[in-house]
Amino acid sequence: MDIARWILGLFLAVVMNTSALAENPKDQIKQTTDRILSILTDPSHRGAAKAEERRKLIRKAVDERFDWEEMAQRALGIHWSKRTPEEKKEFVRLFEDLLARAYMDKIEGYSGERIVYAGEIIDGDRARANVKIVTSRNREIPLEYRLLKKGSQWLVYDISIEGVSLVNNYRTQFNSIILKSGYEDLVKKLKEKRSLEEKKEAKS
Amino acid sequence: MKINQWILVLSGVILTVIHSLVFASPPISSPSAENPSLTFGPAKPDQQAAISVPSQSPAGAVEEPVEAIADPLEPVNRVFFQFNDKLYFWVLKPVATGYKAVFPEPVRVGVKNFFSNVTTPIRFVNCLLQGNFRGAGNETVRLMLNSTLGLAGFLDPAKKELKIEKQEEDFGQTLGVWGIGPLLYIEWPILGASSARDSVGYVGDLALDPRTYLIASVPANLGVRSYEEINDHSLTLGEYEDLKKAAVDPYVAKRDAFNQYRQNKIKERGKTPQPPASRREPQGFPSVQAGLQELTKDRSSFYSF
Numbered sequence: 001m002d003i004a005r006w007i008l009g010l011f012l013a014v015v016m017n018t019s020a021l022a023e024n025p026k027d028q029i030k031q032t033t034d035r036i037l038s039i040l041t042d043p044s045h046r047g048a049a050k051a052e053e054r055r056k057l058i059r060k061a062v063d064e065r066f067d068w069e070e071m072a073q074r075a076l077g078i079h080w081s082k083r084t085p086e087e088k089k090e091f092v093r094l095f096e097d098l099l100a101r102a103y104m105d106k107i108e109g110y111s112g113e114r115i116v117y118a119g120e121i122i123d124g125d126r127a128r129a130n131v132k133i134v135t136s137r138n139r140e141i142p143l144e145y146r147l148l149k150k151g152s153q154w155l156v157y158d159i160s161i162e163g164v165s166l167v168n169n170y171r172t173q174f175n176s177i178i179l180k181s182g183y184e185d186l187v188k189k190l191k192e193k194r195s196l197e198e199k200k201e202a203k204s
Numbered sequence: 205m206k207i208n209q210w211i212l213v214l215s216g217v218i219l220t221v222i223h224s225l226v227f228a229s230p231p232i233s234s235p236s237a238e239n240p241s242l243t244f245g246p247a248k249p250d251q252q253a254a255i256s257v258p259s260q261s262p263a264g265a266v267e268e269p270v271e272a273i274a275d276p277l278e279p280v281n282r283v284f285f286q287f288n289d290k291l292y293f294w295v296l297k298p299v300a301t302g303y304k305a306v307f308p309e310p311v312r313v314g315v316k317n318f319f320s321n322v323t324t325p326i327r328f329v330n331c332l333l334q335g336n337f338r339g340a341g342n343e344t345v346r347l348m349l350n351s352t353l354g355l356a357g358f359l360d361p362a363k364k365e366l367k368i369e370k371q372e373e374d375f376g377q378t379l380g381v382w383g384i385g386p387l388l389y390i391e392w393p394i395l396g397a398s399s400a401r402d403s404v405g406y407v408g409d410l411a412l413d414p415r416t417y418l419i420a421s422v423p424a425n426l427g428v429r430s431y432e433e434i435n436d437h438s439l440t441l442g443e444y445e446d447l448k449k450a451a452v453d454p455y456v457a458k459r460d461a462f463n464q465y466r467q468n469k470i471k472e473r474g475k476t477p478q479p480p481a482s483r484r485e486p487q488g489f490p491s492v493q494a495g496l497q498e499l500t501k502d503r504s505s506f507y508s509f
Contacts, residue, residue: 102450137309163468164461168270172460173453189452197449 025127025147025154026120032065033115033131040110058107059100067155068096070148074157075170079178087183094190095170101197112136125149273399273463274388281391285455288396292444300437307438314358315435320370321350321357326412330373334381334473339371346370373473375412376405380470389459397462 036058039045045054072088072095073080083091118130126148133141146158146165158167177186275281304312324347331339346362353361362368379401380386386399398406410416419425451457 098450098452102446105449106446137313162465163472164464165270168464169457169460170452172272173451173456176456177453186452193452 026129028154029129035061067157070157074167077171273386284391284393287393296437300434304438312438317360318357319432326409327371327373330378331371333378342368375408376402377470
């Protein structure tokens with residue numbers, strides 16, 4: 001047990017070291033993905049008792065690769081600039097939580113799918129990296145990461161699955177709610193959603 | 205009624221609805237930014253301003269502009285959305301889950317392949333209508349190979365052995381390639397997410413579907429289609445749940461996902477009337493286009509969630 005932890009620690013140290021070396025968006029995506037996969041497949045993190053710890057580690061890996069603020073800002077679109085700094089902060093947190101909840105289950109449902117790195121397009125400080133998830137039955141799910149360069153890091157600001165951009169989808173939803181019943185109502189709905197999911201999690 | 209008559213009546217109804225919407229005065233669409241006025245073809249930038257201004261930064265080659273879909277029928281659509289939601293959770297999901305428990309995945313994929321093989325004429329004709337002659341050729345080869353070596357279409361040796369991909373084309377996309385916009389969103393009961401354009405496309409596809417003529421009895425025809433629906437659902441269980449879990453307003457999330465998905469399919473085909481990357485293409489250098497084409501695939505069941 002202790003040895004396993006020690007090995008993981010060493011592994012993470014190695015991964016973090018190499019993360020300084022990788023420069024291409026594709027390689028950086030691959031690093032984060034590999035890191036998450038190593039958490040998922042690590043026997044010392046298996047089982048329901050370790051769920052909390054496992055989720056924390058995954059969340060940390062995702063946080064380092066995703067630019068939540070950029071995502072939240074894009075999802076709010078024209079309504080972003082009208083918000084006060086406190087509102088922005090609160091909104092980023094709510095949005096981050098919503099996404100992390102929705103996709104943690106997907107990540108944890110990993111069952112040996114192959115991940116193929118299909119290519120990348122770089123245009124100045126923006127890039128797309130294409131990834132295919134291949135299931136055991138050879139069904140392919142194409143994913144596209146859209147990234148923005150900040151320093152030496154490429155950070156994800158959108159994910160597109162078969163042409164459906166996540167941020168665009170949220171922007172349409174948020175815009176529709178704000179136009180109908182205002183920003184406060186959107187925040188209320190996000191909070192309601194969060195407490196609902198928290199209750200569901202507590203049950204299971 | 206014979207199925208042909210049924211199609212005629214349906215298309216008549218749809219055309220009437222569209223006609224009344226387009227020529228109704230004043231325009232039905234609300235002046236709010238959420239519903240830009242009805243447009244054929246690409247909407248003008250100013251109509252979309254409120255929705256498609258994603259950020260302050262200039263859009264490079266990486267950005268993809270998305271046009272919002274008008275939704276003047278929203279109150280009715282929401283009612284049918286609730287209906288379809290219940291239909292899924294109360295009927296489709298339990299039935300598909302039971303079906304899934306009995307038949308292993310290879311069998312269900314085989315059934316899907318079989319239906320897909322039968323409906324080759326839809327994809328073949330639409331490839332031609334879009335000027336995608338290689339695509340039409342690929343569909344022909346696929347039909348011949350899969351009907352014989354593929355045991356009446358249950359297997360897909362054309363894809364497996366020769367990497368000849370299915371050309372996921374329908375008449376709605378053809379109309380889109382010809383420059384007709386989605387016009388407005390329609391949530392049909394049972395059939396699910398669609399647009400005015402794609403509803404007309406659906407009728408066109410029915411006319412090209414050999415099953416429309418081979419199974420002339422309406423109850424038998426509906427039976428076959430319902431079975432196909434259950435089979436498709438058994439392969440995509442959980443996807444609708446995921447959409448709902450991630451959404452703040454599931455109705456708008458579904459509408460937008462449908463809109464983006466269709467726009468993307470039309471754009472990819474409109475620009476590149478070519479088959480996806482295959483083994484026969486020159487090897488050795490990664491082509492961006494091949495990578496992008498690789499991204500559109502096999503999701504014909506999207507209509508039905």
